Amino acid sequence: MQVLETKNTTWQIGGKMLSSRLLIGSALYPSPATMEDAIKISGAQIVTVSLRRQSAGQGARNPFWDIIKSLSIEVLPNTAGSHSAKEAITTARMAREVFGTNWIKLEVIGDQYNLQPDPFETVKAAEVLINEGFEVFPYTTDDLVVAKRLADVGCKILMPWGSMIGSGKGLMNPDNLTAIRKQFPELKLIIDAGIGKPSHATQAMELGYDGVLLNSAIALAQDPVRMADAFKRAVEAGRLGYEAGVMQKREFASPSTPTVGTPFWHQFA
């Protein structure tokens, strides 16, 4: 008997061919060993990292960075903590040297309370960085016009938020996200931020998004390694569902069991 099987289709982002559509963060895990295990079981092929002030006298060793390097997956440095285009651009240039990649998750925060990205500074920084040869992964809101401006300056990837960073609230505005997907079929779209549970990731993938980036939902789970496995499957399920084509919604009930030959059938008066 032939067993039918669906395989993960490969996809391309930032010049790399990947099979996993889950992008994972490296922060907030209860221990480095849990982080490592969670990243491995998630199957993610892109991990986000950051830069922070280094103390003098620490020497050349960096255990965190040694673990990430040992995983042999793509590294996506972020500009987290930047509040202006200038800060983000400087951080991106520093990241390129340290991490040896032209990929940058461009994050310019415009409000400290809800960590909403500053669209004006993000667009400004994206333009400069693209001209310097960076592959920019901009963290943005679900605003269609901001997405247009980012595309105008040359972004090939957009990363709208599902909801606020670390909130776990899921997709607050699926209609807006759908509008961005429809408007930019040629761009790579990743939902970044706000994912709280596996079904949120599935929903994002069912909308036709190319991938999902998350951190807190796995790292802050009671069992991060098990949750990483759950997200792996959730992303795959959502993508398969999208590729398979979701049925049309109907206004009224429609029986799934054949009506021909229904027992005890009689014509209603």
Place this chain on the structure above:
Amino acid sequence: MINIVVNGETKTISSTLTIAETIQALDYRGKGFALALNGTFVALSDYEKMLVHENDRLEILAPVQGG
């Protein structure tokens, strides 16, 4: 002696030095960090050429966890 600001803290170094000499004097070792001088990125290849002056601000950053 001159004062400079390194990662937000005031430090004293003997005189105006190159960046390479300054980070050595401050006990930064290895190559696992990147550096900005007064908010502008300085490439590793420029550490020998550029000087650190009185009241200059250095940011020295290394890889950490990120989301």
